[in-house]
Amino acid sequence: MAAAGVNWRKLNCEEKQLELPLLPLRGVIVFPYLIIHLDVGREKSVSALEEAMVNNRLIVLAAQLQAKTNEPEPHDIYKLGTLAEVKQLLKLPDGTLRVLVEGLSRVQVKEFVQRDPHYRVLVEKVEEDVVKSPELEALMRTTFFQFEQYIxxxxxxxxxxxxxxxxxxxPGRLADVIASHLNLKVEDKQALxxxxxPRERLEKLYAILLNELEIIEMERRIHLRVRKQMEKTQKEYYLREQMKAIQKELGEKDERMAEADELRARVEEQDLPEEVRERALKEIDRLEKMPPMVxxxxxxxxxxxxxxxxxxxxxxxxHLDLERAEQILNEDHYGLDKVKERILEFxxxxxxxxxxxxxxxxxxxxPGVGKTSLxxxxxxxxxxxxxxxSLGGVRDEAEIRGHRRTYVGAMPGKIIxxxxxxxxKNPVLLLDEIDKMSMDFRGDPSAALLEVLDPEQNNAFGDHYLEVTFDxxxxxxxxxxxxxxxxxxxxLDRMEIIQIAGYTEDEKMEIAKKHLLPKQLKVHGLTKEQLLLTDAALTEVIRSYTRESGVRNLERELATICRKTARQLVSNQATTVRVGxxxxxxxxxxxxxxxxxKEEGDRVGVATGLAWTEVGGDILTIEVSAxxxxxxLLLTGKLGEVMRESxxxxxxxxxxxxxxxxIDENFHENIDLHIHVPEGAIPKDGPSAGITMATAVVSALSGVPVRSDVAMTGEITxxxxxxxxxxxxxxxxxAHRAGINTVIIPKENQKDMEEIPAPVARKLRFVLVEEMDAVLKEALATSAVAEDVG
Known part of the structure; x- marks a missing residue:
């Protein structure tokens, strides 16, 4: 059977093949029995249409594999196309041709006969074998029904x-007409x-229609859901506006809305980072939608x-006025030159x-040297x-980074x-007692501080509660x-360490006169005329009633004097109290x-050493009995392992x-040595008492006393x-506080003498030693032993 719609005999062609011009189509498939308008602008396409109009108005329409190809080659064009008749041709002002074509039948492109000025191809008619059957009839009816549902x-x-x-x-024509009305991809239409x-065509078309109906149903559901949500939003907005209008007329305002409006106003008033602003507005929207009792x-x-x-x-x-800053620092603190210098440098x-x-x-x-007040x-x-x-006793990481909001009673960390x-945003933030932190199963707060105290990281500090970074x-x-x-x-590596050793007696005098005494007078309601404290009395307080690196106990003793003075003034009606x-x-x-x-005199087997403690320096008396x-060898006084080894x-x-x-060379066989360090309840450790122990042992074995006005420190080998x-x-x-005159120190510590305050250095005599013989020569009282080692 010949292809439907075409009378090949009328075309004067008894063969099954025809040679006709080809018009490549971009993104369009023309089915048989379809009448459609096409806009043609490419030179080859225009030339093909002109030849068709000159001859028998017949042209072959075939789709391109890729619509974006502007100059398609033969391999870029599908080999099965449609034979069409040009019904009408209209030339538009821009040179484009608008042509009305009617699809006649399917044709198979066998060969490209000509390429210029347009494609001419040899096509062969495609015959359809149609054998009607009840099954085919049922397929037609089912496809028609699905098309009806689609419409x-x-x-x-x-x-x-x-x-x-x-x-x-x-059946074939039914499938082509339905396919021509569907909005399908070029690939799907070409497959049809x-x-x-016709049977295969109807089956494919039926499957396509089912798929399209499913998509349409999903689109409908989505549309209904969106529309319902929009209607709900619009309804809520309308009701909310009505409520606002009613409350405005009544002079009332909804509590939640008023709170939300107030919070939004706060957000607008403040200069917030964009991230914080978005988070705040989002939380306000959440709050506005919540019932108030939730x-x-x-x-x-x-x-x-x-x-x-x-x-x-x-x-x-x-305030970047260095002179003013230096004046303030000197007013508040006496001494501490190194710290003040660092601040002024900054x-x-x-x-x-x-x-x-x-x-x-x-x-x-x-303690008491003024770190916090500084x-x-x-x-x-x-x-x-x-x-x-204060970080003292902090053992929970959340104290630094904050708790997550999911926890009951959550709060930001101490930093925030x-x-x-x-x-x-640029204060002076003091983290007090950083060495008193501890850790437990809740985390390590010192690890959380690593980010806080790192200048390269703390510009985006993350607190668990805030959930936004803070600079x-x-x-x-x-x-x-x-x-x-x-x-x-x-x-420790992230911090710049500044050591504050302690105050000298002269510095304590100045601090007491300029800061402590005026402060205590004010606290106790006294004036300078009501309490006269002489310099000699103040010196006696420092020497006989306090022994510390700082001035905390000194302030307590001055407070005691002020309290007793206040009682005398009230009880005896006196006008002035003099304390000497x-x-x-x-x-x-x-x-x-x-x-x-030194007032105790020189003693055998007793040497004075110098020790470092957490509260500053202290003297260490070492006693030895032979x-x-x-x-x-018996060691007592709660000595540590290092001190025992010394x-x-x-x-x-x-x-x-x-x-x-x-000394008797066999003393280690017939003499027991008992080395004791008083204040036995206090743990002691460190190698710096080595030369002091050696001096005391030599004195005990030789019977030569140790000078009481000499103190020493150094490790012995x-x-x-x-x-x-x-x-x-x-x-x-x-040593200076204890009234020592001579201090024996290792020669390699000479470089550290620059840190010693000048008034103290002038009052002490320093002996730099490298060998133990020099220590004994200086420490032992004049004797045969001293002469021998000399």
Whole structure:
């Protein structure tokens, strides 16, 4: 059977093949029986149409594989196309041809006969074998029914099309007409065009219609859901506006809406970062939709309160006047030149750069030397706000990073709490007692501080509660500690250590006159005329009633004097109370300490050493008794392992030099040595008592006394070498407080003498030693032993 719609005999062609011009189509498939308008603009396509119009108006229409190809080659064109007749041709003003074509039948392109000026191809008619059967009839009816459903649901095809399609009885034509009205991909339409068998074509079309109906149904559901949501939103908006209008007329306002409006106004008033602004508005929207009695509403309110109370972009202006800053620091603190110099350096660099990140200083020193008050003075000198919190006893990581909002009673960490408290983004933040932190199963707070105290990371500090980053890079962090060995090494590495050793007697006098006494007079309601405290009395308080590196106990003793003075003024109606050295004991009681050990005189087997403690330097008396026995060595006084080893090394050195010291070389066989360090309840350790022990042992064995006005410190080796020690400044200050005249120190510690205050250095005589013989020569009283080692 010949292809439907074409009378090949009428075309004067008895063969099955024809040679006709080819028009490649982009994104369009023309089915048989379809009448369609095409716009043609390519030169080859225009030439093909002109030839068709000159001859028999017949042209072959075939789709391109890729619509974007502008100059298709033969391999870019599908080989099965449609033979069409040009019904009408109209030339548009822009040179484009608008042509009306009618599809006649399917043709197979066999060969490209001509390429220029347009394609001419040899095509062969495609025959369709149609054998009607009940199954084919059922397939036609089912496909028609699905097409009918498609028209009803999609609204993309005019209903009139259904009437014209219902009259078609040929299965192949029915499939082509329905396919021409579907909005399908080019590949799907080409597959239908290449389906030669009407049955195969109808089956493919039926599957496509089912798929399209499913898609249409999903689109309908989505549309209904979106429309319902939009209607709900519009309804809520309408009702909300009505409610606002009614409340406005009544002079009332909904509590939730009023709260939400107030919070939004706060957001608009503040200069918030974009991330914080978006988070705040999102939480306000959540709060507005919540019922007021829901527990989560309180959580959201608390979160918003924290978020909007922080100083996101609030700064104080730095006072970069170095002279004024130096004046303030000197007014508040006497001495501490090294710390003051570091602060002034920071201000100078800040004045030059205007963009220096906040440093992290760690003030290390014994209690009472003014570490905390110094940080407050730094804030005043810089014109910044000051905030402080103590890390002592903190053992929960959440204390630093905050709790997550999912926990009951969640709050931000101490850092964020301090920033809210101070209300500025560039305060002086003091982290007190950083060496007193601990850790347990809840985490390590020192690890959480690593981010806080790192200038390269703290510009985006993440608090678990806030869930947004906070910039800490402009904060001036100052930390305090009594010692550094309790601070984890990674944390210590992030800080600049400034040692504050302690005050000399002269410095304590000045601090008491300028700061402590005026403060206590004010606290107790006294004036300078009502209490006259002589310099001699004040010196006696420092020497006989306190023994410390700081001035905390000194302030307590002055407070005691002020209290007793106030009582005398009230009880006796006196106008002035004079406190001198003679009547000081009436106010403070008997002296607590004896100033100066040299008054006790020289003693055998007793040497004075110098020790470093957490509260500063101190003197260390070492006693040695030589008793007849079996050569045992007994160590008492709660000595640590290192100190015990120093004692053993000292005894071994003395055995090797016994003859030079005039000591029995066999003393280790018939004499027991008992080395004791008083205050046995206090643990003691360290190698710096080595030469002191050796001196005391030599004195006990030889019977030569040790000079009471000499103190010493240094580590001893088996060969008698004296090795350097640490904490020299603190030890020298302790010797000065105790009234020592001569201090023996290792020669390698000579470089550390620069840290010793000049007034103290002038009052002491320093002996630098490298060998134990030099120590004994200086420490032992004039004797044969001293001459021998000399």
């Amino acid at each position: 009803k649901n999609s609204k993309r095809v005019q209903p009139e099309v259904l009437a014209s399609v219902s009259s078609i009885e040929e 065009l290449e389906a030669i068998s 527990a989560e509403a309180a959580v959201v309110r608390n979160y918003l309160d924290w978020l909007l109370s922080l100083p996101w972009n609030i700064y104080t202006e730095d 201000l100078a660099v800040r004045k030059l750069t205007q963009n220096l990140k906040g440093p992290i200083l760690c003030l290390v020193g014994p 940080a407050r003075s730094v804030a005043r000198a810089m014109g910044r706000k000051f905030v402080r919190f 709490q301090s920033m809210r408290q101070v209300g500025s 800490l890079s402009q904060v001036f962090f100052i930390t305090t500690a009594n010692t550094t060995y309790n601070i984890p090494r990674p944390l 050295k003679q009547n000081l004991h009436k106010f403070l009681g008997i002296p607590k300490f004896r100033y100066g050990l 008793i007849k026995g079996k050569g045992n 004692a053993q090394a000292a005894v071994s050195y003395i055995r090797s030099r016994a003859r030079a010291f005039g 088996l060969r008698g070498r004296v090795l350097p020690i640490g904490g020299l400044k603190e030890k020298v200050l302790a």
